[in-house]
Each structure stands twice: as structure tokens, then as C-alpha cells.
Amino acid sequence: MGMKIHLSNRGNLGNFSNFLDMVDLSSPKTLEVSMHPTWTNAHPAALTFCAALALETGKDNARIVGPIPPTAASFARMGLFNFFSTPSPFTEDTREESGIYIPISVINSQADQSRFISDMVPLLHLPEDKSTVIKYVIGELVRNVLEHSRSPEGAIVAARYYKQSNRISIGICDTGIGIWKSMQSTWNPKTDLEAVKLALMPGITGTTRKEGGTEDNAGAGLFFIKSIAKITRSYFVIYSGKAEYSLLKHDKRVKTYPRLYADPFRDRHSVEENVADFKGTLVGVDISLDNNEAFDALLSSIGEVYDEAIRERKRAKFKEPKFI
Numbered sequence: 001m002g003m004k005i006h007l008s009n010r011g012n013l014g015n016f017s018n019f020l021d022m023v024d025l026s027s028p029k030t031l032e033v034s035m036h037p038t039w040t041n042a043h044p045a046a047l048t049f050c051a052a053l054a055l056e057t058g059k060d061n062a063r064i065v066g067p068i069p070p071t072a073a074s075f076a077r078m079g080l081f082n083f084f085s086t087p088s089p090f091t092e093d094t095r096e097e098s099g100i101y102i103p104i105s106v107i108n109s110q111a112d113q114s115r116f117i118s119d120m121v122p123l124l125h126l127p128e129d130k131s132t133v134i135k136y137v138i139g140e141l142v143r144n145v146l147e148h149s150r151s152p153e154g155a156i157v158a159a160r161y162y163k164q165s166n167r168i169s170i171g172i173c174d175t176g177i178g179i180w181k182s183m184q185s186t187w188n189p190k191t192d193l194e195a196v197k198l199a200l201m202p203g204i205t206g207t208t209r210k211e212g213g214t215e216d217n218a219g220a221g222l223f224f225i226k227s228i229a230k231i232t233r234s235y236f237v238i239y240s241g242k243a244e245y246s247l248l249k250h251d252k253r254v255k256t257y258p259r260l261y262a263d264p265f266r267d268r269h270s271v272e273e274n275v276a277d278f279k280g281t282l283v284g285v286d287i288s289l290d291n292n293e294a295f296d297a298l299l300s301s302i303g304e305v306y307d308e309a310i311r312e313r314k315r316a317k318f319k320e321p322k323f324i
Helices: 013-021 044-057 070-077 110-124 128-149 178-187 192-200 221-231 295-319
Strands: 003-007 031-035 062-064 099-107 155-162 167-174 236-241 243-247 269-272 278-288
Touching (some): 013 044, 013 243, 013 269, 013 278, 031 044, 044 099, 044 155, 044 167, 044 278, 070 099, 099 110, 099 128, 110 128, 128 155, 128 221, 128 278, 178 192, 192 221, 192 236, 192 243, 221 236, 221 243
Parallel strands (some): 003 031, 031 062
Antiparallel strands (some): 099 155, 155 167, 167 278, 236 243, 236 278
């Protein structure tokens, strides 16, 4: 039978649960990816997911099947076909002006990460403050994978910049141990969804029960990235095991600054608890880069919520009865 993934014509991050509905991971020896026959699009998160699973099965066991529509030329530009035995039907001189593509890359070390960021950032032609945020997001996502996932293939990362909406979409995937297992020795979550919730909370890391983590591992990366998506009124998705959490867009009609919460379930969100069981972890994020977004205020707000969350949990722990 083999694993099966379908790339539809509704591939934005807001429809990610629909993408997962068309994923079958029940037989992991082979992989088949199909596409909508006339028009398809896919978020970089979906493409890194396909590439990561193709790496795991081996290129000879991974195929793209059925008709390949002209819009899949963007997948070729992002390097998807390089991971599959199916050759690309597109010539390299095909161009599209609606975006900038940062190809799917395999990152196994800090040097790989630095090279990917240094290659990517100049393509975006962004002012320094926006570039800093993008570097931070990529760096934190990759660091999470390299430190926690134990993935033999490392981190699979890709991005795309959309000029028209001034948005960057980033996807990162690994086929490591998954969030539940990485949290198990320190936090003992009962379910995949509980593990995902813990991973999104500031100051919680799988490497220590110490509130706020350690100096080198503060357990803040995913919380910061989700917060950046929320402040810029964008989407964020995380998927591991049988659980998927989606941050929904903050209503643009509400003019007040979106409020940040330490508990991800207080945000406007949706969850799925019975999707295809994925042993690794997949993260997708959209970030609006409109110049009217005050990134300094954003980072200040994130810091305040993070500090308060740590203080609250320390107070709660202090109040716990101690039995002698």
C-alpha cells in the first residue's frame, strides 16, 4: 500500500486540517504523492513534510503519481522533485513573479543553518528589523529540531515570500522522536495533544523541569514564533503524533493589539486529536511583514508574557503542600 499524501487546490495554512485529512501514514515503506489534476498549491510546511517522508523511505521508494498540473512548477522551483524518483516535467527557465522561493534544504548542523539563513535573507530585500525576526524564527525552529528530535535526517526547511501580500511562509519538518517522546522523561504528558500544548508554553522544555529552562534552552522558541504569527494576524500550525494545533487568525476588524497568552488554548485555535500518526514534528508559520507592525512592541509583549508565565508557575509550585 504505502504512505499517501495529496496536495489539493486549497493548500494554505488556514486549511491545514483538510491537508491532514488526505494523509495516510499507515504503511511507511513507500510514499506516493498525488496532486489536484488542474490546479494545486501547497504551503512550505506541506512540501517539507513530503520531502522529509521521502528522505525517510529513500528516493527510490518515493514517487509523485497521477497528473502534475502546471501550477506545480512552483514545487519544482522549491526542489520537491529532487527528493522523489519521479523526474520534474518542468524546465528550469519557468518563472513566476508572484513570489520568491527558498528551496527545501536539509539542515544537520549550525553551519548548515547559518548557510541557509545567509542564502535566504538577501532574497527577501527586507529592512533590518524584519530580517532579524525571520532569522530568529528559522534559527529557533531549527534549534528545536537539532536539540530535541534525534532525527537522523536533521531539519527539513523551506520558505516562500509572497510579494502581493508581503508575507513569508515557512515550513520545517523532522522525522525524529516527536514531541510526546521528547517531553516524556521530564513532563510525562498523557496524550500527544497535551505534549503539543506543553511545547507551546513559555519556559517549558523537554530537557529539564526547571521553570524557564536553562540558560541555553529556555523553552521559548515555539511560544515566540506562535506569538509572532498572532501579532501579525497570521497562521501557525504544529503537528506531531496524532495531534495538530492550529492558531487561527486574529480578527483584522478588531483594531486593538492582539493579546498574548502563555496558555495556547486561550488563543483562538483549532485542534485535531486523531490525524495520521506522525512520529516526527511539523511546524508551519505565516508572518505578515507589513511595515505598520511594530516588531519592537511585539518582542516586548512576548518577553512580558514569558516572564509572567514563569513567575506564575513558580508561585504555584511554591504553594504545593510538601509532605515529610
